[in-house]
Amino acid sequence: KTLNFDKIQVKELSIAHRQRLDTYFISELKIEPSTRHSYHKAIKTTLNYAKGLPNSFQLPKDDIYFNHKVQYKPKIKVSLTSNEIHKMFDSTNYRFNSEKQTFAIHLFLFSFSTMGMRFKDVLLLKWGNLKSGDLKYVMSKNQREMKVKLNGNVVNILKFFLPSQLYINPFKNYKNEDPKFKNSLSTQIYKLESEFYKLKVQQSTHDIMASITSRKIKHAESPKVEKIIEKRDSLLIQLIQQYAKTNDGYIFTDKFDDNLNYQQIYNRAGSLNAIINLELKGVAKAFGISEFSFHSARHTFAYLSRQNKTDLYLISKCLGHSSLSITEQYLRTFEDQEVYDANDSMVAFISQFYKQE
Template sequence: MNFQFQLRDYKKQNGTQAVRLRFFTSSKDIQYLDTGVSVLKTQWDEKKQQVKKNTLEEQLNASLNALLNEVKMLYYKNEGVSAKRLLQIYKNSKKYDSSSMLDFYQSIIDETRMKEAIRTAKTYQSYLDKLRTFSSYLSFTDISPLWAKDYELWLMKRGNKPNTIASNFKCLNAILNKAVKLGLIEKNPLKGYEIRTVNTKKESLTIEEITLFEQYDIAPRFKSMVLARDMFLFSFYTAGMRFSDVCKLKWENVTDTEIVYTMGKSEKRAGATRYIPITPKLSAILQKYKTNKKYVFPVLDKCKDKDIEGIEYTIFIANNKVNRAIKILAEHIGITKHVSMHIAKHSFASYAVKNEVDLFHISKLLGHTKLSTTEHYLRDFFQKEQADVMNKLFGK
């Protein structure tokens, strides 16, 4: 990397010209950085690369040398980067407070919120709030495996479950990796620190229990429970459509033969658009709500399209209400399993496995991009199937 100071051609009203730091690796990779120093052309020594014949020349030259050394140090720490990348690293080092990790964490959350990933931002914010409670000030240099162990124990004492703790650390790792990428720190201080997760059993309803849900007689006056059941069954018959996507589904997504929508959680990746054929079960549910003008289900009818936070908050409240309603419904039916909207996805997966649908098609129906994700997701279901096979082979 070559570094050189030079005067800009442009002259200011007072006749001075700005001094820029020019650094480059080739004729196609040249960047310029404003030094904040401006002098007359007669006050600049191009050969010695310094200010001359200026009453403040000692102070100005010290400022230029400090800047040059700072940029060079960043380059040495990130050896091999292009001039363009080096300029980005330098700007990021000035944009963020490199001492306060908590401030940087907050800036990433704010950026996430600006990108309208509201639910992600809220989740990250809850993790940061815990971190602030544990330590009101935290620099990047404070973080270490020993610090992580103390934080892990603190979370455990507060009643956080292992998987919740793992989620907190997963987010923290992502933040630290971001800091590395932006050039704030050289390496992730938690790299290699192991946070264990616990495999949780995936509850699912059998097709017989799904049928009980369908056939249970709910009095028409209990409109919220009827809506909750319909949304739950709709999710099951659409191969586990997420609750947020069920809420956001519009009639424009529904044709005579299929439902076409983009998964909100994965909208930026390939394969995020799903095509669900309208089966008789789905058709019956859709017919009940055909008078709705915009959304299939009336959850977001009062929300404005551009009120992203309002929409996410409404979905959050609705999800809690629906989960309470279907839990009560399950108790009336006599189902003791922990029933929620998310169990609809598990139930579909279990039903597909039992009907010998091949892994590739299950993966596509669930909206997974990798078969390995589906294999991990279906691990509990396959284990139960293995037990059934053994019982058939050797049971009485």
């Protein structure tokens, strides 16, 4: 619309129009080469597909993509290790992060726990998406319907976004009297979490932070703690499903309303994504790990799934890809990086036997 392309017919498109579009992508929208490549590829694919259709409209006289290439270097996909993810989950039980960092951690872990849900899709989630007992949503990128099981990881992020009449974090409330909930599920959950903290938290917050960020996480809990977690998670699922049946507001943000158009949603999501990525830089520094972004949650889900020998078809389905070839290409970057890392390790290993003169 900005370029007035909506006022011309498809048959009138020319190389000059494509060049104007590319200039707009670069100068106005500041789009990276890899994204420009994807946009042009989508347009080219659409035009090629139209060639095989009955002549309902005329196509451009010239091939507007003749000899056209967007030079770009594929980005290295950053993913976290299972140990780093476990540390981040562990940190949600305590309060040594700033509120903004805590919010960023919650969104990141929620994305990871929902099969790598994209940032915009996370922001647009409403409690109504949980009505059926599963989390159902439509991917904004390709309109594919997705369904995610409400597992323990998912509900233990969602609980922080419930109203205080239904959930209060016992650790934050440790100086006050136990709250009086009207909902019996909330009361049971609070008692279980209070017991959980008594078993887990026996040191100062400072020591806990140092412990979480430096120690080798033990993924298995004691049988007593495991039993509490299992019962708590089961009750949380019931509580969240109960709340979702009568509430349909946005879960994670109040920045959206139903009157916004697509462009307004796109702009606000982009701004919030930049803020979250900035906070995640601070999180990475606090945990002593390499910098990562929100989208690394999706990369991490894919990478750890592959590491776990998960079937390629299942990974593709979880990510919402339209074909296995897309998933293969998606995972290939991780394989390349593994080769590079292995080579670096071998060079470092060999180098220790030689002294520089």
